[in-house]
Amino acid sequence: MKYVLSFNLNGLPVDTLVKATDTLLDVLREKLNVVSPKRGCDNGDCGACTVLVNGEPVRACLTIGLTVAGKNVQTVEGLQQDGKLHPLQRAFHEHYAAQCGFCTPGMLIAAKALLDKNPKPTREQIVEGISGNLCRCGTYVEVVEAIQAVAAGKYKE
Amino acid sequence: MAEYVGQPVLRYDGIGHVTARTRYVDDIQLPGMLYIKVLTSPVHKGIIRHLDTSAAERMPGVAGVITAKDVPGKNAYGLIPDQPVFTPEHIRYKGERIAAVAAVDEDTAMEALEKIKLDIEEQEPVFDPFKAMEPGAPLVRPEGNVWEFNSGKTRKIRFGDVEKGFAEADVIVEGTYTTATNDHAPMEPQVSVAYIDETDRLAIYTVSQDLYFHLGMLTAIFNLPMNKIRYIGGTVGGGFGSKNDIHCDHVAGLMALKIRKPVKYRHTRREETAYTTKRGPWTFYFKDGVKKDGRIIARYVKTVHDTGGYAGMGPYVVDKNSILVAGPYAIPNVWVDGICVFTNKPPCSSMRGFGIINGTAADQLQTARVAEAIGKDPWEVHFINAWREGDLGATQFKVEAAGLIEAMKRAAELAGIELPAHLKAMSSRGR
Numbered sequence: 148m149k150y151v152l153s154f155n156l157n158g159l160p161v162d163t164l165v166k167a168t169d170t171l172l173d174v175l176r177e178k179l180n181v182v183s184p185k186r187g188c189d190n191g192d193c194g195a196c197t198v199l200v201n202g203e204p205v206r207a208c209l210t211i212g213l214t215v216a217g218k219n220v221q222t223v224e225g226l227q228q229d230g231k232l233h234p235l236q237r238a239f240h241e242h243y244a245a246q247c248g249f250c251t252p253g254m255l256i257a258a259k260a261l262l263d264k265n266p267k268p269t270r271e272q273i274v275e276g277i278s279g280n281l282c283r284c285g286t287y288v289e290v291v292e293a294i295q296a297v298a299a300g301k302y303k304e
Numbered sequence: 305m306a307e308y309v310g311q312p313v314l315r316y317d318g319i320g321h322v323t324a325r326t327r328y329v330d331d332i333q334l335p336g337m338l339y340i341k342v343l344t345s346p347v348h349k350g351i352i353r354h355l356d357t358s359a360a361e362r363m364p365g366v367a368g369v370i371t372a373k374d375v376p377g378k379n380a381y382g383l384i385p386d387q388p389v390f391t392p393e394h395i396r397y398k399g400e401r402i403a404a405v406a407a408v409d410e411d412t413a414m415e416a417l418e419k420i421k422l423d424i425e426e427q428e429p430v431f432d433p434f435k436a437m438e439p440g441a442p443l444v445r446p447e448g449n450v451w452e453f454n455s456g457k458t459r460k461i462r463f464g465d466v467e468k469g470f471a472e473a474d475v476i477v478e479g480t481y482t483t484a485t486n487d488h489a490p491m492e493p494q495v496s497v498a499y500i501d502e503t504d505r506l507a508i509y510t511v512s513q514d515l516y517f518h519l520g521m522l523t524a525i526f527n528l529p530m531n532k533i534r535y536i537g538g539t540v541g542g543g544f545g546s547k548n549d550i551h552c553d554h555v556a557g558l559m560a561l562k563i564r565k566p567v568k569y570r571h572t573r574r575e576e577t578a579y580t581t582k583r584g585p586w587t588f589y590f591k592d593g594v595k596k597d598g599r600i601i602a603r604y605v606k607t608v609h610d611t612g613g614y615a616g617m618g619p620y621v622v623d624k625n626s627i628l629v630a631g632p633y634a635i636p637n638v639w640v641d642g643i644c645v646f647t648n649k650p651p652c653s654s655m656r657g658f659g660i661i662n663g664t665a666a667d668q669l670q671t672a673r674v675a676e677a678i679g680k681d682p683w684e685v686h687f688i689n690a691w692r693e694g695d696l697g698a699t700q701f702k703v704e705a706a707g708l709i710e711a712m713k714r715a716a717e718l719a720g721i722e723l724p725a726h727l728k729a730m731s732s733r734g735r
């Protein structure tokens with residue numbers, strides 16, 4: 148049994164056929180070929196699959212696909228505007244905040260969720276904001292510095 | 305050059321990473337691609353008495369099933385090629401591969417696995433490497449549970465005369481240290497995509513850290529010349545040594561060769577943690593002969609490394625550990641015996657330093673214990689014994705570009721530790 152799932156993906160409407168058991172991660176990666184959310188654990192542990200649903204960061208691997216019907220879903224594919232990198236993307240690149248890069252999309256989304264709500268976070272709030280995202284390469288220091296640089300206004304849109 | 309030296313250089317792949325345009329292997333989807341699941345052994349040790357895959361092959365949605373019979377070349381791989389892709393008979397660890405199914409999706413493939421009839425005669429396993437070395441222990445391997453180096457059952461390092469050193473010592477300090485099994489846990493689990501390309505070559509998208517090393521093993525397994533395998537890699541979502549061993553490419557490649565369709569084989573995090581190669585556990589026994597002034601004049605080390613059911617890089621890991629386990633010190637008398645033991649556990653292999661840092665952990669604890677025994681500060685013992693330029697290591701190599709003392713001074717500075725003046729005056733350039 149399949150259902151039609153309609154939602155907004157990075158500002159554009161999409162319709163796709165899904166099973167009731169498909170997670171949002173399955174829908175994005177396997178059905179829509181939107182592969183920035185990564186399948187690090189498929190178990191809610193690593194944060195590599197983090198996306199925004201109506202502005203809230205969620206783990207796509209723990210979100211049943213059908214629950215995003217009619218909602219706005221944002222992924223790293225939608226971060227660039229008019230071909231220009233988002234300030235967080237520039238800051239991550241220039242601060243070497245991505246080593247193998249596998250955790251990076253989830254980190255970027257977690258960082259965006261934080262700054263959208265709290266544009267001037269303290270270091271502790273930044274650490275808290277990315278505390279659900281594992282980086283096995285250990286880029287945490289660089290990630291925090293990159294987010295601090297954006298918060299300090301060093302990367303204007 | 306001048307434009308680079310002393311300048312930060314942005315990563316060439318950085319923009320790809322921050323825009324998520326970097327394509328990892330699991331991001332690749334090919335039209336008509338099928339998904340593989342693998343039947344693994346539910347027991348730690350045993351013999352396969354009966355294997356019948358016919359019901360799985362007949363299941364709707366299943367495109368093919370492969371077992372040891374479907375390996376056209378050598379059913380063995382590894383740095384020491386002793387591990388079968390699919391075991392034909394003997395099971396040496398829980399999780400050993402027995403058969404693989406390709407189906408329209410992973411759920412269907414898993415259902416098909418349940419239809420495979422498998423009859424295993426279970427045998428008594430052995431998990432503790434010390435028990436595995438005892439006479440009469442269950443045999444993990446027909447040839448015995450202790451790896452045969454070209455130097456016999458131990459990797460031997462001999463330098464000077466340790467007995468003479470112990471006799472001349474003021475104090476003897478002994479210690480036993482153990483380190484546990486570690487999983488690499490890269491954020492990207494093991495995955496492989498294989499298909500037959502437009503020129504009839506077998507194409508494989510790989511997460512390998514060792515493309516040419518693995519390509520050599522794959523030619524033997526597939527019985528294909530290198531120019532018939534298109535091995536595409538270079539993008540790795542973290543490896544830390546786990547991708548020094550093949551975990552998926554052989555299975556995906558064999559399936560693509562048999563069913564001539566694109567396939568993907570990927571591990572779940574659970575499979576990754578349970579079945580892939582590990583950093584093996586170690587036991588280190590140290591005996592040091594020490595002078596009251598802080599000089600270590602004799603060091604005996606016996607190590608036991610548990611490499612699991614297959615060699616992996618275990619013997620090589622023991623080699624590297626044995627060479628360096630006595631530490632970066634000018635000790636005139638050194639004796640090291642390194643032992644590599646098979647047990648009924650997943651094979652152990654490389655992880656960040658091939659056993660060197662396990663040895664360093666043990667050496668650091670032992671050296672601290674030496675300091676305690678003679679009532680000195682550990683810094684003092686490290687500084688007094690540290691290699692100087694031109695010293696001889698235990699394997700008779702001459703130390704060049706020595707820098708340990710300078711590195712320790714800097715470490716102390718960063719840690720906010722004020723070293724006494726006589727240590728600060730020391731240098732790696734001489735004693």
Ligand code: FES
Pocket residue numbers: 185186187188189190191192193194195196197206207208209
């Ligand atoms: S893949 Fe969702 S939390 Fe790890």
Ligand code: FES
Pocket residue numbers: 244245246247248249250251281282283284285286491541542
């Ligand atoms: S950059 Fe590799 S896991 Fe974070």
